Amino acid sequence: MRLTNFIVRDAIVPALATTAADVNPRDSAAVTGVKERVIREMVGGLSAAGYFRDADLEDITRAVLRREQLGTTGIGKNIAIPHSRHPAVDRLIGTLALSKTGLPFESLDGEPVYVFVLLVSPQDRPGDHLRALEAVVRTMRNDEYVRQLRACTTREEIWALLENAPGW
Amino acid sequence: MTRTLKAAGREPYHGVGVMTQGRAGNGAGAQDGADLPGGPTGQPACVPDPAGEGPIRRTVRITNPRGLHPRIIALFTKTAMGFASSVTLYNGDLQADGKSVWDLITLMAEQGADVVLEVAGSDAAAAVDPLAEILAAPGGEDYTI
Numbered sequence: 001m002r003l004t005n006f007i008v009r010d011a012i013v014p015a016l017a018t019t020a021a022d023v024n025p026r027d028s029a030a031v032t033g034v035k036e037r038v039i040r041e042m043v044g045g046l047s048a049a050g051y052f053r054d055a056d057l058e059d060i061t062r063a064v065l066r067r068e069q070l071g072t073t074g075i076g077k078n079i080a081i082p083h084s085r086h087p088a089v090d091r092l093i094g095t096l097a098l099s100k101t102g103l104p105f106e107s108l109d110g111e112p113v114y115v116f117v118l119l120v121s122p123q124d125r126p127g128d129h130l131r132a133l134e135a136v137v138r139t140m141r142n143d144e145y146v147r148q149l150r151a152c153t154t155r156e157e158i159w160a161l162l163e164n165a166p167g168w
Numbered sequence: 169m170t171r172t173l174k175a176a177g178r179e180p181y182h183g184v185g186v187m188t189q190g191r192a193g194n195g196a197g198a199q200d201g202a203d204l205p206g207g208p209t210g211q212p213a214c215v216p217d218p219a220g221e222g223p224i225r226r227t228v229r230i231t232n233p234r235g236l237h238p239r240i241i242a243l244f245t246k247t248a249m250g251f252a253s254s255v256t257l258y259n260g261d262l263q264a265d266g267k268s269v270w271d272l273i274t275l276m277a278e279q280g281a282d283v284v285l286e287v288a289g290s291d292a293a294a295a296v297d298p299l300a301e302i303l304a305a306p307g308g309e310d311y312t313i
Contacts, residue, residue, distance in 0.1 A: 071239050073238065075238075075270060077270075081238075083238075108242075126234045126235050126237070127235070127276075127278050130235050130236075130273075130278060131276060133273050134273055134274050137270050137273045137274055138274060141270055
């Protein structure tokens with residue numbers, strides 16, 4: 001599976017509005033607030049792109065947040081993969097967002113997150129979900145690729161890089 | 169990252185998640201534990217290597233409906249890092265470092281997959297049971313999110 005198979009081009013967020021300059025990474029409540037703002041921005045991008053009804057926006061955001069509360073999806077190396085299942089989608093969809101400043105996300109390595117890939121998948125497609133996670137990890141373990149991704153400033157630049165992701 | 173798994177390809181045992189176990193000989197390849205004597209729980213007993221060397225291998229069926237998903241992976245790696253032994257998981261011809269979240273995500277082990285757990289080191293005998301239990305657990309989690 002390739003990232004372009006499930007990432008929605010029109011939902012990509014080249015520069016998250018969320019910042020955390022005044023947030024103590026050890027302040028769990030404050031970090032939870034950062035997570036909520038990031039996830040809301042990203043789910044909002046998918047909604048704006050027309051991938052589910054506005055009525056589902058809040059519920060999907062809450063579902064991703066609930067999953068995040070069960071254990072961080074900040075897997076280290078400045079990457080996070082917030083995700084959830086939800087009946088509002090009939091196929092796996094996702095979006096990518098960049099933070100220019102880095103955001104606290106309770107990552108496994110304690111480092112801030114600069115690249116977020118959010119996944120929303122149907123309830124009955126666990127295999128697709130695992131394959132999408134694998135595609136993200138396989139791509140993002142290339143440090144040079146991530147460096148180039150983080151340097152992107154437009155949706156078009158990001159999409160072009162996703163289309164030419166290494167490993168295929 | 170990938171290699172052919174000589175230990176795989178065995179016929180799965182149905183009914184329990186943890187299926188076979190045993191220590192491999194030194195460089196002699198994986199031992200299929202199916203012919204090992206049964207322990208008190210009815211599962212094959214762990215057979216210690218007299219020399220205390222060589223990895224312990226156990227085949228475990230993934231029963232979680234979500235497969236080997238990130239929450240299980242996080243618990244598995246955290247537990248694995250509590251042991252000095254090296255921990256390796258195999259799914260078919262895919263191989264992953266059991267102490268690396270990044271590696272384990274690439275295993276893509278879905279429900280029903282028979283993964284091989286390989287633990288090698290001084291505390292391998294103590295590590296293999298808790299690690300196998302994490303892999304074999306059906307979950308009991310909220311499958312709606």
